[in-house]
Amino acid sequence: MHASTDWRPLAVYGRRPRLRSSVHLPPRQRLVMLPGWLCHGCRNRARWHHLSARVFSWSPRQISRWDKQESAESSRQETPRVLITGGLGQLGVGLAQLLRKQYGTDNVILSDIKKPPVEVFNSGPFVYADVLDYKNLRELVVNNRITWLVHYSALLSAVGEANVALARKINITGLHNVLDLALENCLRLFVPSTIGAFGPSSPRDPAPDLCVQRPRTIYGVSKVHSELMGEYLHHKYGLDFRCLRYPGIVSANTQPGGGTTDYAVQIFHDALSTGRFESYLRADTRLPMMHVDDCHRATVQFMQASDCQLSLRTYNIAAMSFTPEEVAQEIRKHLPHLKVTYNPDFVRQTIGLHNVLDLALENCLRLFVPSTIGAFGPSSPRDPAPDLCVQRPRTIYGVSKVHSELMGEYLHHKYGLDFRCLRYPGIVSANTQPGGGTTDYAVQIFHDALSTGRFESYLRADTRLPMMHVDDCHRATVQFMQASDCQLSLRTYNIAAMSFTPEEVAQEIRKHLPHLKVTYNPDFVRQTIADSWPMRFDDSNARRDWGWKPAYNLSELVTDMLRSIREQRTKAGLPVS
Ligand SMILES: NC(=O)C1=CN([C@@H]2O[C@H](COP(=O)(O)OP(=O)(O)OC[C@H]3O[C@@H](n4cnc5c(N)ncnc54)[C@H](O)[C@@H]3O)[C@@H](O)[C@H]2O)C=CC1
Numbered sequence: 379m380h381a382s383t384d385w386r387p388l389a390v391y392g393r394r395p396r397l398r399s400s401v402h403l404p405p406r407q408r409l410v411m412l413p414g415w416l417c418h419g420c421r422n423r424a425r426w427h428h429l430s431a432r433v434f435s436w437s438p439r440q441i442s443r444w445d446k447q448e449s450a451e452s453s454r455q456e457t458p459r460v461l462i463t464g465g466l467g468q469l470g471v472g473l474a475q476l477l478r479k480q481y482g483t484d485n486v487i488l489s490d491i492k493k494p495p496v497e498v499f500n501s502g503p504f505v506y507a508d509v510l511d512y513k514n515l516r517e518l519v520v521n522n523r524i525t526w527l528v529h530y531s532a533l534l535s536a537v538g539e540a541n542v543a544l545a546r547k548i549n550i551t552g553l554h555n556v557l558d559l560a561l562e563n564c565l566r567l568f569v570p571s572t573i574g575a576f577g578p579s580s581p582r583d584p585a586p587d588l589c590v591q592r593p594r595t596i597y598g599v600s601k602v603h604s605e606l607m608g609e610y611l612h613h614k615y616g617l618d619f620r621c622l623r624y625p626g627i628v629s630a631n632t633q634p635g636g637g638t639t640d641y642a643v644q645i646f647h648d649a650l651s652t653g654r655f656e657s658y659l660r661a662d663t664r665l666p667m668m669h670v671d672d673c674h675r676a677t678v679q680f681m682q683a684s685d686c687q688l689s690l691r692t693y694n695i696a697a698m699s700f701t702p703e704e705v706a707q708e709i710r711k712h713l714p715h716l717k718v719t720y721n722p723d724f725v726r727q728t729i730g731l732h733n734v735l736d737l738a739l740e741n742c743l744r745l746f747v748p749s750t751i752g753a754f755g756p757s758s759p760r761d762p763a764p765d766l767c768v769q770r771p772r773t774i775y776g777v778s779k780v781h782s783e784l785m786g787e788y789l790h791h792k793y794g795l796d797f798r799c800l801r802y803p804g805i806v807s808a809n810t811q812p813g814g815g816t817t818d819y820a821v822q823i824f825h826d827a828l829s830t831g832r833f834e835s836y837l838r839a840d841t842r843l844p845m846m847h848v849d850d851c852h853r854a855t856v857q858f859m860q861a862s863d864c865q866l867s868l869r870t871y872n873i874a875a876m877s878f879t880p881e882e883v884a885q886e887i888r889k890h891l892p893h894l895k896v897t898y899n900p901d902f903v904r905q906t907i908a909d910s911w912p913m914r915f916d917d918s919n920a921r922r923d924w925g926w927k928p929a930y931n932l933s934e935l936v937t938d939m940l941r942s943i944r945e946q947r948t949k950a951g952l953p954v955s
């Protein structure tokens with residue numbers, strides 16, 4: 379983790395935690411905390427944005443947020459008012475305790491859809507809140523003047539695999555609700571992510587903050603979506619989104635909620651009750667783990683950090699990594715008679731491993747979903763962008779396309795869905811008008827060159843982007859759909875043909891129309907998007923696997939575009955420059 383919040387785990391595998399309870403932070407951390415909450419200077423950029431009431435539904439009710447009055451008011455407010463969703467699971471109650479010790483019992487509200495145990499009910503405010511009920515959530519936030527939202531509700535990995543439809547609802551629809559709420563009400567929003575947000579193509583030892591993330595569980599797919607949506611809304615609207623990727627959490631006081639790492643809690647209970655434990659993971663399955671106190675401490679410390687301390691919005695946090703056999707050995711130092719047997723459960727054992735490739739493919743619908751160069755972002759390699767790399771796009775278009783890729787691949791691996799996806803470059807076509815994208819200039823320039831002889835580019839002269847003739851795009855799609863399953867080593871491929879800048883395409887057009895005049899008047903939004911996209915695609919996998927090869931290069935594309943548009947104009951009786 380390259381966190382600048384100075385995170386250090388206290389509980390280390392094989393050693394006793396130095397602090398049993400992490401409630402009392404060292405003085406230096408307490409000092410960091412207060413300015414963190416007060417530091418609104420870093421959020422100034424957000425004042426420029428006008429946010430809709432329901433961002434994802436684009437409600438017509440436009441409200442201006444992050445205005446001066448709101449900012450000034452929140453900066454006077456020293457004590458956060460916290461709402462925790464899904465608070466009755468393994469983690470919520472302990473986090474509430476820690477926050478209540480720091481900010482006062484009444485300032486931390488636990489919520490869930492379950493009935494709270496009596497001791498939880500008596501220990502501080504508890505309310506019913508279903509994250510699928512947006513109106514009720516909004517009422518809670520407004521009526522209680524909430525300023526921090528900790529979004530814990532989720533179906534965990536093993537339970538999610540057993541009920542994919544419900545996991546999609548709770549983990550994705552529920553997330554969209556809290557994102558909307560956080561935007562509307564200028565909340566600091568914490569959404570935990572997980573080691574489950576990585577997949578078999580991610581580096582495993584260690585997994586860095588930024589890398590390929592193609593998880594193979596609905597839980598992981600929904601968590602990558604949370605990371606990307608939160609980061610997107612942070613960059614676009616200044617949402618104060620914070621996310622930590624938790625390892626498996628080990629706690630004595632609360633039961634885990636159906637995850638893959640739950641064995642690391644159960645083993646202690648079984649060791650002390652029966653002296654026997656049957657592990658559903660293999661003896662050598664090494665996973666990152668953390669003591670629950672460290673998890674709470676990290677969360678609070680991260681929530682208290684000031685904006686300017688954060689170089690990322692999603693951080694890994696780590697403490698230790700162990701296997702079932704290693705933790706059993708450690709327990710045997712105290713309980714020498716512990717007997718452990720191994721009976722790996724296919725679902726839990728395959729999560730994060732390659733074995734799902736062995737699943738039989740069913741012969742259902744062959745589904746094609748195009749993706750785009752927009753599925754990459756500023757942290758992706760740009761020249762060239764490979765098929766598998768970091769993908770943290772800065773547009774909702776890109777975030778939704780990454781989500782399509784991940785959902786399709788997940789359903790392919792889980793149920794054998796014949797999902798196929800190509801990442802198209804900017805498509806250049808003479809016959810149809812583009813629909814409002816960032817690469818549209820590369821079509822418009824031909825129309826303007828032949829009508830007025832002048833073109834004003836909304837991208838800088840040197841903005842290099844991958845592009846393709848529409849015929850190549852159609853041919854690639856058909857060829858890919860016809861490829862047999864055994865030709866495909868991936869389900870999502872880049873396809874490339876050429877890469878050019880506005881100036882280069884203008885030069886090529888001038889070989890036919892020497893008087894073309896091009897001016898450059900970069901549009902901030904589209905230029906920023908283009909600058910975050912790859913300059914070139916690496917499509918070597920598509921070429922190797924199913925024989926992809928483009929027919930058009932830049933000079934052939936220009937010749938064909940000018941010929942087609944000239945013909946169209948002549949047919950329509952329009953002048954040709
Ligand atoms: N416990 C762990 O090892 C790890 C947990 N996390 C994340 O931390 C968060 C909290 O984890 P846990 O407490 O372990 O989860 P848990 O599964 O124990 O608790 C989740 C809670 O969400 C509630 N819930 C379910 N549907 C709901 C709905 N429609 N509305 C409101 N609440 C609903 C459940 O009643 C449950 O109390 C989750 O987002 C999880 O993904 C991440 C990594 C590790």
Ligand SMILES: CC(=O)[C@H](N)C(=O)O
Binds near residue numbers: 534
């Ligand atoms: C690591 C997690 O996110 C959770 N404990 C699970 O195993 O699903």
